[in-house]
Amino acid sequence: MANEDIQKLTIGKAINLGLRRSMEANNRVIVMGEDVGKLGGVFRITDGLQKDFGEQRVLDTPLAESGIIGTAVGLAVRGFRPVCEIQFEGFIFPGFDQIVSQVAKLHYRTQGKVKMPIVIRVPFGGGIGAVEHHSESPESLFAHVAGLKVVSVSNAVDAYWGIQQAIDSDDPILFFEPKRLYHSGAMRAEVDTTATPDPLFKSRVVRSGDSVTVVAYGPSVKVALDAATAAEEEGKSLEVIDLRTLSPLDLGPVFESVRKTGRLIALSEAPSESSLTSEIAARVQQECFYSLEAPVLRVTGFDTPYPPAKLEEHYLPDLDRVLHAVDRSLGW
Amino acid sequence: MSSPEQWTHPEPGAGPAAEAAQPSPEQVIAGLRATSEGGEELTQLLTPEGERVHSSQFDPYIADIDDEALRGLYRDMVLVRRADREANAMQRQGQLGIWVPLLGQEAAQIGSGRAMRKTDMAFPSYREHGVAYARGVDLKEVLGIFRCTDHSSWDYKEHGFHPYCIVIGNQVLNATGYAMGQKFDGKVGDDDGEATITYFGDGATSQGDVHEGFVWAAVYDAPLVFFCQNNQWAISEPTERQSRLPLYQRARGYGFPGIRVDGNDVLACLAVTRWALEECRAGNGPVLIEAFTYRMDAHTTTDDPTRYRLSDELEEWKLKDPIERVRAYLARNGGADHDFFDQVQADADAFAEDLREYCFNMPEPPPERIFSNVYAENSPVLDAQREEFLSYLDGFAAAGEH
Numbered sequence: 001m002a003n004e005d006i007q008k009l010t011i012g013k014a015i016n017l018g019l020r021r022s023m024e025a026n027n028r029v030i031v032m033g034e035d036v037g038k039l040g041g042v043f044r045i046t047d048g049l050q051k052d053f054g055e056q057r058v059l060d061t062p063l064a065e066s067g068i069i070g071t072a073v074g075l076a077v078r079g080f081r082p083v084c085e086i087q088f089e090g091f092i093f094p095g096f097d098q099i100v101s102q103v104a105k106l107h108y109r110t111q112g113k114v115k116m117p118i119v120i121r122v123p124f125g126g127g128i129g130a131v132e133h134h135s136e137s138p139e140s141l142f143a144h145v146a147g148l149k150v151v152s153v154s155n156a157v158d159a160y161w162g163i164q165q166a167i168d169s170d171d172p173i174l175f176f177e178p179k180r181l182y183h184s185g186a187m188r189a190e191v192d193t194t195a196t197p198d199p200l201f202k203s204r205v206v207r208s209g210d211s212v213t214v215v216a217y218g219p220s221v222k223v224a225l226d227a228a229t230a231a232e233e234e235g236k237s238l239e240v241i242d243l244r245t246l247s248p249l250d251l252g253p254v255f256e257s258v259r260k261t262g263r264l265i266a267l268s269e270a271p272s273e274s275s276l277t278s279e280i281a282a283r284v285q286q287e288c289f290y291s292l293e294a295p296v297l298r299v300t301g302f303d304t305p306y307p308p309a310k311l312e313e314h315y316l317p318d319l320d321r322v323l324h325a326v327d328r329s330l331g332w
Numbered sequence: 333m334s335s336p337e338q339w340t341h342p343e344p345g346a347g348p349a350a351e352a353a354q355p356s357p358e359q360v361i362a363g364l365r366a367t368s369e370g371g372e373e374l375t376q377l378l379t380p381e382g383e384r385v386h387s388s389q390f391d392p393y394i395a396d397i398d399d400e401a402l403r404g405l406y407r408d409m410v411l412v413r414r415a416d417r418e419a420n421a422m423q424r425q426g427q428l429g430i431w432v433p434l435l436g437q438e439a440a441q442i443g444s445g446r447a448m449r450k451t452d453m454a455f456p457s458y459r460e461h462g463v464a465y466a467r468g469v470d471l472k473e474v475l476g477i478f479r480c481t482d483h484s485s486w487d488y489k490e491h492g493f494h495p496y497c498i499v500i501g502n503q504v505l506n507a508t509g510y511a512m513g514q515k516f517d518g519k520v521g522d523d524d525g526e527a528t529i530t531y532f533g534d535g536a537t538s539q540g541d542v543h544e545g546f547v548w549a550a551v552y553d554a555p556l557v558f559f560c561q562n563n564q565w566a567i568s569e570p571t572e573r574q575s576r577l578p579l580y581q582r583a584r585g586y587g588f589p590g591i592r593v594d595g596n597d598v599l600a601c602l603a604v605t606r607w608a609l610e611e612c613r614a615g616n617g618p619v620l621i622e623a624f625t626y627r628m629d630a631h632t633t634t635d636d637p638t639r640y641r642l643s644d645e646l647e648e649w650k651l652k653d654p655i656e657r658v659r660a661y662l663a664r665n666g667g668a669d670h671d672f673f674d675q676v677q678a679d680a681d682a683f684a685e686d687l688r689e690y691c692f693n694m695p696e697p698p699p700e701r702i703f704s705n706v707y708a709e710n711s712p713v714l715d716a717q718r719e720e721f722l723s724y725l726d727g728f729a730a731a732g733e734h
């Protein structure tokens with residue numbers, strides 16, 4: 001295998017390379033959003049793409065999210081495959097109407113005649129010490145909408161493949177990227193560009209254990225893995241599952257794991273009320289009722305707006321809160 | 333070069349030849365950028381060299397600005413610039429999470445901010461530190477946003493200054509509603525009338541919210557001044573990425589007046605904003621002001637403008653500095669002497685020092701703040717969540733005690 005087939009990449013670089021591969025493979029793929037061209041995006045995820053693919057394939061759009069998503073719909077109808085970047089998750093809401101009313105429903109409304117091969121990339125989550133609207137986790141709002149698919153990556157390998165698989169899909173996909181891990185050296189991984197990737201809509205056991213199952217996605221996967229390492233020292237073994245796909249939810253591996261451990265913690269930065277973690281808890285109690293040794297516990301952000309960043313260390317579920325829940329679960 | 337007027341009014345029946353009237357991209361850019369150096373398009377009362385330009389329409393609006401008042405405007409601008417530089421430096425030292433610089437926009441902000449009456453209301457975006465100061469908001473409270481201890485802490489009613497708005501364009505519709513309310517309350521049409529002003533950037537003009545604000549304000553004749561600070565850039569995107577027409581000309585399409593003012597000229601900004609607010613108070617409906625200015629620093633402290641703009645442009649705009657021209661005017665006409673300028677500098681340094689000291693000692697918010705004020709009326713679910721979390725934290729405190 002040639003050396004350049006394996007590259008050590010951060011999540012950010014992996015998405016950049018994935019976008020590049022998709023654009024090379026299909027000239028109908030276009031990248032659009034605010035500042036994605038010359039600047040390479042505020043996180044530099046699209047760095048260098050405009051230089052290499054030109055201004056018609058990498059569009060610096062006017063500053064309007066409804067415009068970005070709404071024109072992507074029209075471009076998709078015309079046979080393009082738009083990849084929209086939303087600068088920060090808190091700014092997706094001006095485009096919410098287009099996402100919910102058109103992106104999600106056109107295929108259904110036209111009985112399959114109109115396809116919506118649109119990817120909406122959303123940097124999300126907290127922990128970067130930012131001002132308001134830059135640290136939220138709105139993914140449950142989109143998972144709730146029929147007609148949309150939602151995924152979230154937690155590592156460079158999934159980021160590289162996931163973005164290409166999402167672009168290849170004929171369905172609209174919200175692609176949630178853990179922004180605080182974009183450039184994290186700790187999350188740098190070897191990406192084998194000749195490998196056969198895991199399917200996009202499958203969750204995966206990323207660490208096996210037999211005391212308690214922890215299911216997480218996006219930035220919380222790292223928290224779960226760190227908690228598992230810490231728990232090990234206390235003689236407790238956590239099984240960690242990376243959900244990867246948030247809609248459709250792939251809970252098969254979670255059910256299987258819960259049947260083994262009898263305990264589940266659902267971990268997420270988002271507020272808990274009426275959220276993905278609620279859904280997981282409901283489905284697990286339905287499917288695994290006789291295997292459960294303790295109620296499903298949730299470790300999440302609080303049911304408040306995201307607080308000023310000086311308080312985010314309290315707001316964001318950390319390793320201690322996960323371990324506390326592990327103790328509660330085991331103590332049941 | 334064809335004029336913008338020609339582009340919007342092609343010759344009737346011109347047929348395919350109308351193609352020729354289409355501006356080239358270069359012409360569009362030139363049109364958007366043209367300030368005609370004080371020509372017809374740009375209302376200017378003080379040139380970059382500090383020469384007073386007279387205007388029969390706008391001179392009356394600054395008839396009260398004698399040397400003393402002008403010294404006051406100068407001092408305001410020097411103070412907010414100094415505070416801005418201090419905050420920028422504090423961000424570099426890790427004391428602030430981020431800073432949004434106002435450098436270069438002092439005249440637009442002080443001129444328009446000082447044009448308001450106590451009963452008027454301002455709806456800012458996130459760069460309006462100079463307007464905040466003009467409205468009597470303590471800049472220490474503004475720092476809290478950027479040190480991330482608070483989302484907003486000042487009393488908006490007391491200061492007539494709404495919380496900052498970070499989502500581009502939202503505040504424009506909010507301001508429109510507020511102005512409609514002023515009208516519904518019978519506060520327009522006489523001498524003690526009220527008005528509202530809202531601030532946004534050139535990039536924001538692409539948002540649906542801003543367009544909707546124009547529509548609503550027009551059809552309800554809301555007493556609202558749309559104050560667009562066209563600082564030429566929306567992060568990396570130049571004005572021409574948002575419009576083919578000089579922004580002030582858009583007002584015409586909505587049916588209200590638009591005017592372009594030299595945003596680096598504090599006298600012109602003051603006069604034009606006073607005029608616009610008077611129009612609103614008199615019940616003549618909204619006005620769009622395009623303050624033609626320049627963002628001299630990065631978009632925020634996380635931005636790197638060298639990736640997208642040339643230093644030539646910056647050098648050119650340095651010659652139009654809003655503070656230097658007032659200084660030149662005052663010095664040349666004997667309106668101020670060295671002692672005055674030295675004193676203002678000393679005051680500015682003290683002002684910055686005070687901010688710095690406050691910033692370094694700013695109290696950290698307590699964890700229970702996360703849960704407070706989510707609702708006006710309590711939510712039992714949230715109350716339970718708070719209790720559970722606080723007792724969890726107490727567990728750590730207790731564990732640490734022995």
Ligand SMILES: Cc1ncc(C[n+]2csc(CCOP(=O)(O)OP(=O)(O)O)c2C)c(N)n1
Binds near residue numbers: 063094499532535
């Ligand atoms: C709805 C929304 N989309 C994107 C952003 C991210 N963003 C913050 S400032 C900015 C550029 C704004 O430019 P402009 O309106 O010209 O105002 P300026 O910052 O130049 O004063 C962008 C894209 C945001 N804050 N809100």
